[in-house]
Each structure stands twice: as structure tokens, then as C-alpha cells.
Amino acid sequence: MILELLAFLVLAATATLTALAALLVRELVHTILWVALFFVALSGFYFLVSAPFLGVLQLGVYAGAVTILLLFGVMVTRKRIFAREAATGLGPAPIALSLLVLVILATAATTVPSGTTQLSGFPIAALSTALFNVYGGWLLLLGLVMLPALAGSIYLVREDRE
């Protein structure tokens, strides 16, 4: 019990801090490292709430593929993080806004019963059955998202011949 709670707290801290760090560090390559760590921390959560399949998926897709993709993007663009970041025309308003949303969300979170709750996972087989059976439509749509994304992205990044 305590162990789980402790794990939760550690993971929560890690996830939050890595996410922040990823957005705030000056070197883009470091950012990618923090992001990877963030994804790992999230997958830790999934293990914690008895969703090991998702944990693995998270590790594979995010910590693996997405991170590498981002790294690739960084290398191609070869741009350092700009000297001063938070300087849009709106001044400090964005920070205030995101804080405001955060506060409201946190307030709402307090209405959630504060006691511990039982969270249980289920066999991976059940998940896959559901995914390909009941929720097949979602996967189908995911495929339909990926198809134009693939075609379009390739077209977009391809150099013109002439």
C-alpha cells in the first residue's frame, strides 16, 4: 500500500518535473532526453494502475518512436532554443491563463473523493478482444488517421525533383 503510494508520488514528481524541464531547458537535445524520461514516468503510472500493456505500449511508442522522431526533427532543423522564449504579444497573459486553468482543474480535482480507490487491471487478452471486436471502429479510424498522415507527410517533406 505504502509502497504503491510512494511509487505514485515519485512517479508524479518525476512526470511533472521532466515535463517542465523538457519545455524549459535551453538545449533541444536535452529536451529530448527529458521528454523520454517523461514518457517513461508515465508508463510507470500505467504499470502502477494495473495496465501493463499500456505501459509497454507507452514505452514503445513514445519513449521509443516518438522520441526518436523528435530527435530526428531536432537534428534536421538544427536550431537552438531561442534566446528569449516567453515573449509573444500577450506578455505574461499565457502563463496566467495556464495557471488559471490549472487552478480550476485542481479545484475540481478536490471534489474527487480523496480516499484511495481500488484500481484493477484485466487480462491483455480481454483488452485485445475488445479492441478488435467491440472497439474495432476506433482502431479502424486510427488507421484512417494514419493513412493520409503518412501519405501527406511524405509528400510534404519530399524535395521537388526539378
Add this chain to the structure above:
Amino acid sequence: MTGPLSVLFGWAFLVPLAPTLAFVVIGLFGRRMQRLEWGGWVAVGGALFAMVLGVLIAVGEMLTPGSYTDRSFQWFTLAGSGTGAFPNGFSLVMGTLVDPLSAVMLIVVTVVGFLVMLFSIDYMHRDSGLPRYYAELSLFLASMLGLVLADNLLQFFLFWELVGVCSYFLIGFYYQRPAAASAAKEAFLVTRIGDVLFLLGIFIYFQQFATAGPALGWAAAGFPFVYHSAPFLAGIPISNPTLFTIAGLLILGGAAGKSAQFPLDVWLPDAMEGPTTVSALIHAATMVAAGVYLLAITSVFIGFSATDQLAIVAIGGFTTFWAATMALVNRDIKRVIAYSTVSQLGYMVLAVGAGFTMVGLYHLFTHAFFKALLFLAAGAVIHAIETQDLFKMGGLRKTMRVTSIGFLIGGLSLAGIPPLAGFFSKDDVLGGVYLAAQSHPLYWPFFALAFLTVFMTAYYIFRAWFLAFSGDQPRDSTLPQAHEPPWTMRLPILVLSALAVVAGLLAFVPQFGGLFAAGARFPPTPGVPPSYSATDLLLSGVSVGLGAGGILTAYTLWGNGRVFTLDARSAAQPIRRLLLERYYVKAGVDWFGLHAVYGLARLADFFDQYVIDGTVHGFERLFAEFSLRLRRIQSGVVLDYAAYVVAGLAVFLLFFFVIVPAIPALGGG
């Protein structure tokens, strides 16, 4: 009641129709006729027909005393809905009514009309635009006859307006002269003020009679009440005497406008910008008398109110004096006669107001002839020497004998020298007012003014005669050689001279006098001329003496080519100036028109453009400005756009978490 000529009464509508046809013919084919100079003769023909028929009808009326004949058709009708002010609806009619009053007027209008038309043939032959002149004159004649024969107040008003507009056009006949155009405008607008009051007066009568209609057994309310209702009047309960008083005052307003009574008198002297023939016909004999005629036909209602009568007496009496003073000093021959017209109209109004309706009409009758005579004679002078300035004239007696005699007869008649026409009628007026003042002490001052005016009248008209006709030769030697006018002009002068002599005496012919005695139509105010009692004879004597004194004064100052000049430092000089400037009324009216009314209008226009429309523009600018400012949020920076999204999110969440719980209607609270 039928008489020898009463079969003609039904055909009375032909009287105005003849000049109407002349108007249409000249209007349509005038330009083609101009070369052949037919236009004038068509008009003369129309007027001749009207005169013959009109006089015959009048004679017929004399032969069947006290009769009246009404022929009418419905103009438009309104079906009643069973409720409201006119439960049975009402119908408006047009028609002709022949009775003693209209008979008198028929004679005046047709005779003077015909003579003036005839006079015009040569008088106007040098002018361009003659078809227009004859068309307008014919239309005027038609309208005037329509007015005279009107059998109800609405029709009366309709033709009243038409004669007004004809007068407007005829005053402005020389429209290229700014003064003429301006005078025409002034005449129209000043009389329009009166017309508007008159119209309201009509409404009041109409409504009152419509209310009383069922009591009178009328199926539908209507306007034919002026004469028809008179016999019933005794049976009408006057439900609202104040309203009747107000109506009488409003009618007086209308009459004052048309008859140039104070304070609406300013237009008539200026109207002399028109051709002299027009002045003779319209602004002396006929149209200006329509106001008096109106008072006469409505006197039956006005008689209900002492206030109205006093108001009429006051207006008439004061105008008599007021206009005469201005005539004393004027240099313009036509304007002198014009002031005299205003003054004489004042006598008529005075008489009607004092309750002697038929006396007023009697004076109207005689005045029409001698005033037209004066104008035509003046016209002949102007035609001959092409000036209107008395101080340039002189000695015309020698070259224009007929004219000078005509003018003399007219002048004597105007001055009230017996046995000329003016004597009898003016005497009757004075006598009547004297009689009325016995029971109405407030009439005295106006009687005094009117009496005093007799002297002034004689003075100013003979001042004019002496200046123009006596002496050896014109004071201005550059004037063209004067000559006696052709027969078309001489004939009307001669005829009118004769009428000016005999018109007064005609009243002693029983049949003719009967017209004026037919006051039985007006029960509250018998209009019988005063009998010649001792007081009357004394009054007549004093009046004639005053007239003679006036003539003598004029001779002393102006006779035999003398010119009386006032010392520049004389105490009378400011008075003379005041009179010449017409008491500054004209200047005041002009100022009022140009600065007060037009100024206000300009102000309103400014307000309209810059405040009302400015507000509209303000809204436009407001939106534009708002749009331009709001557009700045579209900065092109995608991060800003994201911020809007998040801000919207924040607003929604705040709405759900702060506002919804706070407001019971939304499910919170």
C-alpha cells in the same frame, strides 16, 4: 318660388364653365393663337357669356326676391360604419347656389371681369406671354365665379384656393422682375396663413353640424350647411359656444388674409407688381372682396358670438384707418389706390362685423365699380406715359380727357360725395356702425377711426388726381407724349364711370334694393340699411363735409401743379418716413421670413445633417473603429490564437464553476 328668369338658375354652373372653357382652349392652343391674337378675344368671349348669363341670373333673382336655388352633385362620399363621429358617413358635394348674395356678387364679378378683359386687349398688347395672361385671367374668373356660386364651405374653400393661386400667377406675371416674383410669393404665403385658419374653421363647423346632423334629419353629414342649414339654425342646440367663437375667429383669419385686413394686409400693396388690369379685377373688385363675402355668408354663425363681432369690427375699423394713413404719402399711383382698397375693405368688414351684413355687401358692390374705374384709369395713364410715379406726372387732364374724368368720378365716389355710388354705401356703413355702437360701446373707437378716415380718403385720392391730371405738363419732361387710349380701353372706363355714378342710386330701385333687403335669411342680424333719420342725416352731412374738406386740403397743397414739400426738419418728417416705410411692417415681415423662419430652417438643416445624420455616421464610425481595433487580435501569431483558445476555456470553466453555482436560474444557488 319661380320668376320669369328663374329657369336659368339651374344653369348657373354655365357661368363659371364659360371662362373655364376659355382657359382650357387658351391653355391648349394658346401658343398657336398668339400670332393671330385670338387668345384675348376668346377670353373676352368667355367673360361676355359669363356676364350676360350672370346678369340675367341676378336679374332673375331680383324678380323672385328671397329665393334660393341649389343644384349640387356628390363629389365624394364616405360610407358610414355605424360608429364614431360619422355613423352614417358623409358626402361632400359640389354645386351652385343662386340667392341674393351670390346674385350681387355675380353682377360684380362678371361685369368687372368682362370690362377688364376688354380693357386688357390693348393694354396688354405689347407684352409677351399673352396666352398665359388670358388663360390665367380666365381661370381666375372661373374660380371666382365658382366661389361666388358655391353652395357649401368646402367648395367655397376649394375655389378660394384657386383664386389665390391665380392671383399668385397674375401678380407674378412679369416673373422676370424679381420684385414681381417676390410679391407673388408674399401674397400667396400671407393669404395661405389665413387659408389655414379658415380651413380649421370649416372643420369646426363641419364637425359641429355633423354632430347636430341627426337632429336635423340628415342621413349623412355633409358640407351643404351654409345656406341650407340657416333656416335650421334656430333649431340647433349650440352645444359648444366657445367652439363657435373660435370658429368665427378662424373664419375672420381667412377673410383677413384674402381681404388684406390688418395684420395680413402687407401683401396687397406689393401685389401692384402685377399688371394694372389684374389689380383692377383681382386686387380691387373681386378676389379681395371674397373675404368680405365669406364673412357675409358665415355671418349667420358669427352672429352667435359677440366676441367675434367685436373682433371683426376692431379689425375692420383699424384697417380702415391704418391703410389710409399709408396712402397719404405714397408716390406710386397704383399703390395709393391699393391702400385705398385695403382701407375700403376695412369699411366692409366693419359693417359686417357690426351686424350689417348687407350693408357691407352694398359697399362691396359700389366699391367694385369705382375702384375698378380708378385702377383702369390709372392703367390708362401708365399705359400712356409708362410710369407710375405721381411726381413725374402732371397736366394729363389735357391729353387724356376721358381718363381724367373717369378718375375724377372714381375719386369723387371714393371720397363719398353725393350722389355718387360711394356716398350711399359708405354712409350706410357709418350709419350702421353708429347704430350698432349704441348698444356696443366698445365699437366707438372704431367708428371714430372710420369716420376720421373719410377725410383722409378724400385727401389722398385727390392728391393723386391733382398730381396726375392738374397743372400744365408732366413734371418729368422725358416722359412719352400722353394720348387718349383706344376704344377698348375707353369703353370700360366709360361704362365703369357710369356705374360709379348710378350704382348707389340703384339701391333705390325696389327690385335691386330687394337683393340687399333680403336679410330675412339671417335672423339674428337684420341687414337692412339704416333708415334716414335725423341723426343719419347729420352723420351724412358731417361725412360729406369731411370728404369735401379732404378734397379742399388736397387742392390747397397739390392743386394746379403745386407741389407740397415738407420741411426737412419738420416734426412731421419722422411720421412721413414711418408712413412711407409702411410702419416698418414690411421690413419686419421680410426680416421674419428671411432671418427667423429661414434661419430656423437653416438651423434645422444643420441639425439634420450634423446631429441626426451625424449620429448615424457616428454609429458607422463606431463600428468601423470597433472593427479596426478588434481586428488587432488577429495578430498572425499562432501562439496568440492558442492563448485565445485557452482563454475561452478558462472563461467556460469559470462560467461553470463561478457563475452557474451562483445563479439559481442556471441550476446553482
Add this chain to the structure above:
Amino acid sequence: MTDLPLAGFVAVSAVLLGIGLFGILTRRNFILLLIAIEVAMNSAILNFVVFGSYWNSISASSVEGQSVAVVLIGLAATEVAVGLAIVLALNRSRGSINVAEATTLRL
């Protein structure tokens, strides 16, 4: 079977969303923006997973939440891919991936 404070998870996901929004609003580097969007997306996925487990503990047949999570992980990855494609095209065309500089279209 684990007992954990549900509110804690909700709080974590809220904080993650907040960080994501903060990143989206303040970063100008397109790649950092992509990362911020991923953070926000993952907060949603976390919710789905956690509440999926919760509802599953109530009714053994409820696999909805985790199924959603699976699909969303795929979707988020696809989005990153598309985003990167746009980054590359933009970089090639403008020579910059600073999104705040791309303001040709405005007003």
C-alpha cells in the same frame, strides 16, 4: 489490484495539462510546441488509463478506458509525425521553425 488515491491521479493529469498548455502558449520553437502538445495529450491518456482501471474494478467487463488509451497513443504519435512533416516543410520554406515569426497572414 492496487489501492491508490484517485484524486492524486486527477491532480497529476491536471498538472500535466497545465504544463502542456503553458508550453503551448509560451514556446516558439515548433518542436517544443509538439512536445507540449504531447504532454497535454498524455494527460488525457493518463486519465483514460486510470479511470479505465477504476471502472474496470467496478465492472470486470469494462475495458473501454484502456482501449481508448491504446488508440490515443497511436493518434498522438501520428500527430507528432504530421507535425514534424510540417516543421520540416516550414523549415525548408522559411528557414525558421519559430512559429511566432510566421505572421504573413494577419488581421
Add this chain to the structure above:
Amino acid sequence: MIPILSITLATLFVGTLATFAAGPRARYVAAAVSAIFLAEIAGMFALFSAPALGLALPTQFAEPESYPWIQVAWLHVNYTVGIDGISLVLILLTGILQAVTVAYSWTEQRQPAAWFGLVLLTCLGCFGVFAALDVLLFFVFWEVVLVPMFFLIGYWGGPRRRYAALKFFIYTHVASVTMLVALLVTAFYSHSASLDFASMAASAQTLALPTQIILFLSLFFGFGVKFPIVPFHTWLPDAHVEAPTGGSVLLAGLLLKLGGYGLIRWALEILPTGLQHVAPILYAVAFASIVWGAGVSLAQRDLKRLVAYSSINHMGIVLLAIALYSSLGLLAAVLLMFAHGIVSALLFMVSGSVHHTFGSRDIATVSGITPTAPVLSTMTMTGALASLGLPALISFPAEFTALLATWDKIGFWVLIPLGALVITAAFYIWMMQRLLFGTPKSIPVGAHDLPYPEAFAMGVLVVLSVLYGILPNLLIHFIQLSPVAGLP
């Protein structure tokens, strides 16, 4: 039963399309359409006069033609057309003005097909408004009028035409929208069975009094802007001044009448109680319009602007007459609308002819045109005199009745419109003095009297104003075949 209204609508529609397509020969097509339209109007009069049809019913419409248009559970819209005496007279006005506008602009050179087509379309819209007995149909035609007028002003107009066209379009559209909302609220709040006039009029009586008052005021604003009422009138001078002559003729002659007609049909008849309760407001607005229109006219130097402001004055009297809510008042209002349609059309034609003959409409600089253009001068005088209410011309019976009704209903308040009559006379007379009379000034070389088409068009109007001035019963008889007869 002959569906003459639908036939007329169809012929007008086909005629309009044909005119658009006719190219340079558009004017002949337009003339033919006008002739057919007039013939059909004659047919309507004939049908109306036929006693066998038993049409002398006060509040019913002759031959209502009704077909379902939009029918869903909660919304019943029909194509319903029908006319009563009021519509009939205004339709006659439409026919007359269409014909004379076509005649007046016979020699239009710029895009003639579009010009004549748009003129016909405007008249089609007006006809539709006068014939429609359904809220939606009414509104459709009401707005249809706007578009061609927008183009007429904006393409063929004067120097500031674009501004004026936009202003006209937006200003009146805002008002229309208000009117539509009020009508919809009336229909739905009273649970009217359909949007048909009869159904609306029947059910609206069930509304609560405050609702009726608010709705009436909204409708009044909506229709009032078209009138136009002070202070919502400033679109009018701009639109009129910038519009081409034909446009002004239709604008003043027909479009202003839409406001009056709408107020009678869709406000007075549907919400009579509302009207009676707010009558003082209407009086006040009417008085303001009357006095303001007359007063501002006095200050105008531009002939067209003067006539435009005088329209405000005259329509103020119409409003007053309507607000009286009496049989006589309503009769006067309709008569006055007809009269104003004829007379203002004549005066706008005069302005147009003065403008292109003498190169300016400034009455302070153009002076003494009578010797150069006697016919034009005569037309001007007739128009001005008719407009100031001279007897024997068309406005007199109307104004007279209106004022009588006013006196009958509200007593000495009638002094306000009566006083304004003097101002009206003043500005017309002064205009005539400056424009027609006096020494000829700034008369361009080669200035000539009216060309035949213009003289013909104006001549027709002059003849009509004399004819109806002398024989007003020709109209009054028909106007009374309407709710006019049913009012107190």
C-alpha cells in the same frame, strides 16, 4: 375564379427576366410589360367592381389565392395573395409609376437591359408587397425591392451614389429585420395557426396588452424607417439625391408607400389595440416628421433634396392619418399615399429634367428657367402646387380628409399639420420663385425644353393628378372596399 394576382405576378416575373435578357431592345420589352401590367390592373378593377362577386365586404380580401409553401409541424407558410381596396389602389399606383418610369427613361443608354430589368424588378417587388397575405411572402417581396434599388442607385446614380446606395440598403434592412422579428413574435406568441394574414390577425388579439404594445412599437419602427419618420429619415435625402431620376421616382412613389401600407396591413390591422394605446407616440412622431420635413425643406438649395424632405413632411401626414385609427383617417392615409406617389414622382422627374437640362439642381444658382423651358416650368408648377395641396389637384382631397380626420379625432392638435401647410407652401413657392422666375441665370447654351419621353411621362402624371383631383371618388370608392369601412 381567375387567379389574376398570380397571373400578374407571373407576367411581371417573366417580363422582368425577358427585359434582362433583351439587351438593347429592353425598353420595348419593358414597355410591353408595363402595358400588360396596366391591363391586368384594369382587370383587377373590373373584377373588383363586379357586384356578382360580392366583393364589397369590408375586411375580406378579394380572391385570396393560397397554396402551401413551407409546411412543417410548427411552421405553416403559404403562398397567399389577395387584395382589398387599399392594395388595389396602391397596385394601381405601382402600375402607373412603372409605366411612367419606363417612359421617362426611354433613352437610357447605360446598360439599358439592366436598367429596365431592375426597374421592373422593383415594381414586381412592390406589387408583391401589396398583394402578399403571408408574413414570409410579404417579407420576401419587401426585401426583393431593396436589391434592385440598391443597384439602381449605386450604378446609375450621382456622384455619391455608392455611399447612398449602401446607406439606403443597410438602414432600411435594419428596419426590415426589426419588423420581421416583431411579426414572428406576434405569430408564435399568439400561436397563430399559420403565418397567413387572416390567421395572424385573428390570433394576435389574444396577446397580452403589454406584448401588443411592444410589438406594435417594433413594427412601427420597422415600417417607420421606410416612411421615413424623423429621426430615422436621413437615409432618404441621400438616397434620393444620389438616385437616378427613375430610381427616385420609384423610391418616393412606391417604396415610401410600402411603409405606409405595411403599417396599415401588418400593424394596424393585426394589433389594433396596440395602436390605440400608443397613438400619442405616433402622433408625436408624425408631428415631428411633418414639422421637421417642412422646416428642413425650406433650407434646401438642391431641388431634389427639397422634394425629398417634403416627402418626409407628407408621409408624416400619412402617419398621422393612420395613427388616428379612424375610418376617415385611414381613407385619407391611403388617398394621400396615392397622391404623394403621383406628385412626388412628378417632382422627381422635374428635378431630373432640370438637372440634365441645366446641369445643376441648385435652385439658388439656376434661375429663371421658364423662358427656356416653358413646358418643364409648367410641370414644375403643377407638381409644386399639387404637392402643397392646391384644390382640383390630387393632394387636396387627401390632405383635406386627413386634416379633417385629425380635427375630428384630436382637436386643436391639427394646428400643427395645418401650420406646416404654410411652411410647405413657403418652400414650394420660394423654390418656384427662385428656380422658375427671376432673371435667367446660368442657363447653359443649348438648353432646351423637355424631350418627348420625359414630357410624356410627366404629362401623364399631370393629367392623372388633375383627374383624380377633380374626381377623387374614382379612388375613394375602391379604398372603401377595405377595413377602412370597418373602423370607427
Add this chain to the structure above:
Amino acid sequence: MTALPWTLFAPELFLLGAALLVFLLDSLGIRRLELFGGLATVGISIALLGVLADLRFAPLAGLATVPAGNVDVPWSPLNASLVVVTSFGLIFQAIFLTSALLVALASLSRRSDEKGAAIFFGLLLFATLGMTLAALAADLIYLLLAIEVTGISTYLLVGYTRRDARGLEAAMKFYIIGALSAALSFFGASLLYAYYGTTNLATLGTGFVSMFPSPLGGATGIAFLGYGFLLVGIGFKVTAVPFHAWAVDVYDGAPSDVSAFLAGGSKKVGLFAYFVVFLVPILASQTTFVCPGGPTPTCHYLHSTFGIPLQVLFGLLAVVTMTAGNVLALMQTEMKRMLAYSSISQAGYMLIGLAVATSPAIAGATLQIFAHVFMKTGAFLVVAAVAGFGIGSRIEEWKGVGLRHRWLGASFAAMLLSLAGIPLTVGFVSKFVLFSAAVQAQGWFVWLAVAGLLNSALSVFYYARVLRVMYMERPEVGSAPVPAGAVVGGSDPPALTLGGIGVGRATAIGLATAAVFAFGVYPQPVLAGLQMAADHLVQLL
């Protein structure tokens, strides 16, 4: 859990098939615009015919007989059905397909040497596919994913010109805001899932009888949060203010044909999503459900507290959206941006339907959506056509266009008048029905109608201004290049020829114009269908 017959998906399959065929042919090296365009046109046409056939032959009044699960256990949080075929959805499908068809037709006339024809038509087909699938959604996640299909396709579609910096900038903005919105949507969905334990649209937001206690108990705050996030996330698609800002830049930067599709087609999917997501809680709050035998631990009825707040919020959103859109458009100098703002304000009108949430209002809003397809798609297509003459997007460049090209001018004028809500056009009818519905609902909804009508009056300003430029002003010398073959001479500006537009585009514009008038004069069949669909939707929910 019920399997649906494949035939129901025939339209979608045709679209998918066409899309795949396009990509396949492209990868085989066959690069012919006519071929791709033809494929797309045919595919969309067949799909549209299929949808229309469904509408016609399937029971219009009660299509949702297919997913029996929905009907059998309406309150089950575990309902697994993702797809439901409703007449409402079918109508939306038809709307989407119509927009796509017009764009595809017009795009047939693109320059045939243009690169990326395959990708254009492929993405267009995919975007359309996503929209049609969204219209079948019975499940929130399914709905959001389908929208994502459209989203991803359209991001790329906007940037498909690849070399065009403006297009790429637009794509970038579109993408960032779109991805943000997607994240917010899914976060909202996760909260709703947390609260209700289901993602089934028919259940979400209802006062449901839960077999299980929600972990959140009565903490409706979480659900409110979920709705708030969804409002924002979908609001991006709808271009509701303040989530609209991207749209203007994107419509401006994207090729006009793509803008036509975005404004005419893809934003409607957001509205559809609004309808199916939010009508449930709104309508649920209007009905009372009582557990048989009173509330028990296993049957407790949560009366939906979301209804009125959501309606108010939608009302505010509608008013703000239409007003801001109109005000922003007032002084606009770019044609496409003006049309974009106009599109935003039109979205505001449509939102009234949600605020009022009666079946007439839903029908009215749908009619407005239907109308908007023709007006806005048509307008952007004309802009593209006019651009073909070298006349750019600045409004002042359009001087005299109406006179130079009568047919294009007349079409554009018709579109503008329709957008402004002038009668005899479909835009008027739709507004009339919509605002009538608001009035019919009485209460404060009347003010929505008033606001809408006043706004439509305000909008007249900028539409009329364009008409003024097109018809009442002469082109400045040299400002507009005179195309070869134009008739020069006389005082009239040179006329533009019909040939320059291309048959496909001319057909598309012609169809749109004809529809604007045809449905404007006789909307009865469409309205009756929409009303039935709306009635059915309301019953279903």
C-alpha cells in the same frame, strides 16, 4: 454488441476505395489530374447517391433500428455500439459530400501541370471520409477520432502546395491549434469518461440510472469540466469565437479550393459534433426520469444539471461568435478573409440552434448549415475562379468584376446576398426558419433571434460593400491585367470570358448558384426532411 451490415457503409467504402485508388495510381507513377479528379468526383458522387438513397429508401423517420444495442439497453454505460445510422447523420453526410463534390468538381479545372494532384484529391477524399464517418458516431471517442481523420487530412491539404510559404504558414497554424484542440477534446472526453464510465453519446450527460456508483459521486464539477473542454475542443472546428482565430489565417493562406472545403464542409463536422454531444445533456435536463420504485442504491437518478448552463453558454457563444465575426469582417480588405469572418459569423447563427435546442431550432440550424455549404463553398470557388483571371484576393482588385464577367459576378452576388440573408436565396430561408424557431421557443431565445437578425443586418454592410466594388466601380487602369481574348473597347471594362474558368469549376459554381436560388424559393422538401430528422434526433436522445 451488434454487427452492422456492410452495405450501410457503402458510401464510405466508395470514398475509401477512391482514395486508396488515387494513392495507388500515384505510387504507380500515373500522374494525371483529370484521372484523380475524375476518380474523386465519381467516388464522391456515388457516395452522395448512396447517402441520398439511404435517406430516400431507408426509413427516414426511424433509421436507427440498425444498432439494436442502442435501443435495447439505452441506459447501459457499457453499451459497446460505436455507430448509429440516423437520418440526422445521413443528412449531415449528404451535406459533407455535397461540399466535397463541389470542391472536387471545381478542382477538375485546376491547371493540369500542377503537382500534387494525387495528394490533393487523396486528402480531400480522406477528409470527406472522416466527416462522413463522424456523422455515424454513437460514441464520443469514435466521433473525436473521425474528426481527427478530417483534421489530419485537412492540415496537410492546406499545406499541400509545399513551396507556398503562405500555405505552409496556414498549415502550421491550423495544425497547432488543431492539435491543441484535439488534446483538449480528449482531455474533456477523459473527464466525462471518468464521471460516467462510458463514452456512449446517448448516455453521456443524461441523468442516468447508474448500476454502479460513480467515483465522483455528485461532483458534477468534473463533468462540467469535461463539457467545458469538449466545448473548446470542438469549438475549434466550429470556428466559434474565441476559437476562431486560426480560421481566418488558414482560409486566407490555403488555396481557395481548400478554403472552400474547409469553410463549406469541414467546419460542419464540428457542428454535428456539437449537436450529438451536447444535445443529450440539454435535452436530458428537460425530461424527467424516475426510477421505478424510487431511488435506490442501484438506481439513482441524477437529474442533468447541465442543460440550462449549456444552453446559456451556447447562447452567449452564438451571440459573441456572430457579432465578433461580423464586426471583424466590416473593415476587411481581403476577399478571402472577409469570407472567413463571414463564415465565423454564420457559425454563430448555427449555434443558436444548440442554444434553443428544440427540434425546430435543430432543423433550422441544420438548414442553415445546409445553406452555408452552397453559399460559402460557392463563394470561395468564385474567388478561385476570379483568381484565374489574375485578380487577386484584395477586395479593391475586384472593381468592376461583376460587369466584366456577368455570370461569375451574378453567382458571387447571389452567394453574397444569400449570406446576407436576402430573400429568394437559401440563406434567407435558413435564417428565417432558424430565427422563427428561436422565436417559437419563446423566452430568452427570442433575444437570440433578435441578435441574429441584427447581426445579419450588420453583415449586409460588408456584403453590400463587395457588391458595390463589383458593380459600381470601374477597374483602375493597370490594376487588373486584361486576359488575352478579352473584349476591350467602349466605355465598359474588358469582359472576361467563360472559357477561362474551366468546365468543372463552372459546373460547380453553377450548381451552387442554382441551389442557392432553388432552395431559396422552394425549401419545402429539404426542410421537411430536416425537420423529420431533427424530430427523430430529439426522440432518439
